[in-house]
Amino acid sequence: SATDLLEHDLEHEQVVVANDPASGLRAIIAIHSTALGPALGGTRFHPYPSTAAALADVLALSRGMSYKASLAGLDLGGGKAVIIGDPATQKTEALLRAYGRFVESLGGRYITACDVGTYSEDMDLVARECSHVTGRTEAHGGAGDSSVLTAYGVFCGLRAAAESVWGDADPGAVLAGRTVGVAGVGKVGRHLVRHLVDAGAHVVITDVSPAAVARVRDEHPTVRVVESTEALVAGELDVYAPCALGGALTDTVVGELTARIVCGAANNQLAHPGVEKLVEDRGIVYAPDYVVNAGGLIQVADEFEGFNFERAKGQAARIYDTTRLVLERAKSDGVPTATAADRMAEQRMLEVGRLRGIWLR
Amino acid sequence: SATDLLEHDLEHEQVVVANDPASGLRAIIAIHSTALGPALGGTRFHPYPSTAAALADVLALSRGMSYKASLAGLDLGGGKAVIIGDPATQKTEALLRAYGRFVESLGGRYITACDVGTYSEDMDLVARECSHVTGRTEAHGGAGDSSVLTAYGVFCGLRAAAESVWGDADPGAVLAGRTVGVAGVGKVGRHLVRHLVDAGAHVVITDVSPAAVARVRDEHPTVRVVESTEALVAGELDVYAPCALGGALTDTVVGELTARIVCGAANNQLAHPGVEKLVEDRGIVYAPDYVVNAGGLIQVADEFEGFNFERAKGQAARIYDTTRLVLERAKSDGVPTATAADRMAEQRMLEVGRLRGIWLR
Numbered sequence: 001s002a003t004d005l006l007e008h009d010l011e012h013e014q015v016v017v018a019n020d021p022a023s024g025l026r027a028i029i030a031i032h033s034t035a036l037g038p039a040l041g042g043t044r045f046h047p048y049p050s051t052a053a054a055l056a057d058v059l060a061l062s063r064g065m066s067y068k069a070s071l072a073g074l075d076l077g078g079g080k081a082v083i084i085g086d087p088a089t090q091k092t093e094a095l096l097r098a099y100g101r102f103v104e105s106l107g108g109r110y111i112t113a114c115d116v117g118t119y120s121e122d123m124d125l126v127a128r129e130c131s132h133v134t135g136r137t138e139a140h141g142g143a144g145d146s147s148v149l150t151a152y153g154v155f156c157g158l159r160a161a162a163e164s165v166w167g168d169a170d171p172g173a174v175l176a177g178r179t180v181g182v183a184g185v186g187k188v189g190r191h192l193v194r195h196l197v198d199a200g201a202h203v204v205i206t207d208v209s210p211a212a213v214a215r216v217r218d219e220h221p222t223v224r225v226v227e228s229t230e231a232l233v234a235g236e237l238d239v240y241a242p243c244a245l246g247g248a249l250t251d252t253v254v255g256e257l258t259a260r261i262v263c264g265a266a267n268n269q270l271a272h273p274g275v276e277k278l279v280e281d282r283g284i285v286y287a288p289d290y291v292v293n294a295g296g297l298i299q300v301a302d303e304f305e306g307f308n309f310e311r312a313k314g315q316a317a318r319i320y321d322t323t324r325l326v327l328e329r330a331k332s333d334g335v336p337t338a339t340a341a342d343r344m345a346e347q348r349m350l351e352v353g354r355l356r357g358i359w360l361r
Numbered sequence: 362s363a364t365d366l367l368e369h370d371l372e373h374e375q376v377v378v379a380n381d382p383a384s385g386l387r388a389i390i391a392i393h394s395t396a397l398g399p400a401l402g403g404t405r406f407h408p409y410p411s412t413a414a415a416l417a418d419v420l421a422l423s424r425g426m427s428y429k430a431s432l433a434g435l436d437l438g439g440g441k442a443v444i445i446g447d448p449a450t451q452k453t454e455a456l457l458r459a460y461g462r463f464v465e466s467l468g469g470r471y472i473t474a475c476d477v478g479t480y481s482e483d484m485d486l487v488a489r490e491c492s493h494v495t496g497r498t499e500a501h502g503g504a505g506d507s508s509v510l511t512a513y514g515v516f517c518g519l520r521a522a523a524e525s526v527w528g529d530a531d532p533g534a535v536l537a538g539r540t541v542g543v544a545g546v547g548k549v550g551r552h553l554v555r556h557l558v559d560a561g562a563h564v565v566i567t568d569v570s571p572a573a574v575a576r577v578r579d580e581h582p583t584v585r586v587v588e589s590t591e592a593l594v595a596g597e598l599d600v601y602a603p604c605a606l607g608g609a610l611t612d613t614v615v616g617e618l619t620a621r622i623v624c625g626a627a628n629n630q631l632a633h634p635g636v637e638k639l640v641e642d643r644g645i646v647y648a649p650d651y652v653v654n655a656g657g658l659i660q661v662a663d664e665f666e667g668f669n670f671e672r673a674k675g676q677a678a679r680i681y682d683t684t685r686l687v688l689e690r691a692k693s694d695g696v697p698t699a700t701a702a703d704r705m706a707e708q709r710m711l712e713v714g715r716l717r718g719i720w721l722r
Contacts, residue, residue: 015380
């Protein structure tokens with residue numbers, strides 16, 4: 001809880017509570033680390049049941065952003081913000097702009113972006129009070145929909161994982177004929193399906209939204225549909241790609257999974273600390289979530305140089321190399337892949353972060 | 362507690378937790394209001410028993426600063442900071458400078474100063490990382506010891522209160538022959554004694570520090586000393602001047618007080634909400650604490666124009682006028698003086714604060 005925020009070993013540099021009763025704004029901005037640069041992370045607009053729940057979420061999410069940015073090779077630290085409320089009824093111009101003034105008050109130590117419950121149009125409003133905003137509409141120099149490069153990055157990471165498992169195959173055709181289960185075909189999953197179909201994989205999908213399923217089937221008639229994530233996981237798979245909510249890898253799921261690889265776009269796929277060992281024991285290669293889903297972050301970060309899709313895509317393609325390095329590090333250190341990724345992210349934060357100690361001006 | 366910080370009707374604009382494990386910094390900065398300008402308030406360095414206790418203190422103190430700055434006629438909002446720890450053992454250059462970086466990160470929305478546990482030399486260190494610092498040493502352009510003008514302001518407020526009670530007396534001699542009890546003759550109380558002796562009052566003092574008592578007796582041999590605050594309060598007094606810890610006006614103290622006036626330098630003199638009514642019922646004129654003790658704030662605020670003691674003293678002298686207005690407002694509104702002061706402070710925050718709504722650039 002927040003009461004004892006400072007009594008335990010808080011890792012975060014800064015936690016900011018913003019309150020503006022007149023507009024109804026109640027927000028928490030967490031800056032986990034600025035070792036590599038300003039802390040970037042989206043603004044989640046969600047009706048949390050309590051401040052404690054909001055705080056726990058923003059602390060965990062901002063920490064994840066530090067690790068994601070580090071392994072994506074970006075000069076960014078990790079941050080995140082949550083606005084407590086129902087975006088459907090409470091999101092107003094005044095509230096978003098009040099929020100923008102608090103983001104501005106941090107002088108660029110925190111840079112915001114879209115997240116669950118916020119959209120590019122919202123960032124345009126935030127930007128009317130604040131310079132530290134990414135993910136704006138294309139009309140305002142933003143990178144637009146970041147799900148395209150997120151999906152592309154996941155696909156690149158998946159190729160690296162597939163080559164490590166089925167290394168004797170022709171690298172260009174390593175996914176040909178493999179069965180890949182995609183749980184969640186919304187914004188990101190849908191684009192991932194396209195990459196998989198193009199690579200010659202057999203794709204099985206599931207989604208709680210019939211509309212999302214129908215859209216994918218219209219685009220790719222060969223894709224097979226199952227009723228639920230449970231049914232997807234229970235079936236014969238070579239690859240499992242969780243692209244929906246967090247916590248996909250529970251003990252039960254890991255126990256029954258036939259897939260040799262887990263690689264998807266969802267955040268926080270490990271349901272609890274320790275699942276990564278179970279995954280390893282079952283001989284499953286897990287491409288860590290934040291390593292492979294960094295394409296969206298890479299996309300918005302590219303806005304700092306004036307957004308260029310091809311340049312951003314080139315950087316997202318490097319998720320292939322990073323994933324290979326993570327899998328190799330796991331092997332050489334004798335640790336789960338998630339642990340190897342954490343070590344590499346921490347190493348870069350430490351080694352590159354200390355360089356500011358060399359005084360320049 | 363902080364857990365439900367946003368679940369109740371939080372008045373404060375912003376609460377910032379700063380954490381730097383390497384230097385041991387654990388701090389909370391509270392910005393109550395910036396309606397009138399940047400939030401100014403000192404940094405208290407104290408070994409709070411819990412984060413909750415630190416948070417409660419910084420929230421209350423920062424709120425008090427908003428009201429104090431408003432009635433002092435300053436273009437400042439209210440803020441305060443607490444550093445959790447023992448200043449005797451934990452105050453290091455690294456910690457103070459880490460703190461300075463977090464103050465700097467707020468871009469001037471919060472301006473710091475000395476408070477319990479921090480000194481001008483500490484502010485010089487904070488200022489090496491941060492532009493938003495007052496109360497620095499005189500060598501660095503600071504206003505130096507703010508207790509001189511704090512005491513002067515209290516004396517000005519006391520004259521106004523005395524004239525309202527003994528209005529038929531010669532204004533220049535309204536305190537001549539009156540018995541004034543001063544509880545606490547440390548930094549501020551000591552200077553107040555000098556003003557009182559000069560005005561011809563009979564002064565009775567008490568202090569837990571024999572050294573402080575001895576110093577005052579050396580300077581003013583006519584001053585009478587009593588053993589304790591209890592003894593001071595129980596004796597015959599015309600004026601009671603609490604200049605030590607907060608909470609001086611308990612139900613018991615108010616019940617037995619013979620003084621017609623309470624006017625001192627201590628913060629938060631009302632031990633609990635509602636005591637102000639008891640004070641009024643007993644016919645005691647209470648010169649609200651934050652109205653009369655604003656001289657120190659006026660002094661550090663003067664640094665923004667390049668400190669000039671005479672100019673600052675002139676502004677502190679206006680505490681006489683403000684106190685008169687507060688007492689008149691209490692009479693005309695039929696409310697306790699503390700309530701009248703709050704109303705006037707809130708009125709200025711509202712009326713002057715809204716002027717930024719008139720767009721200029």
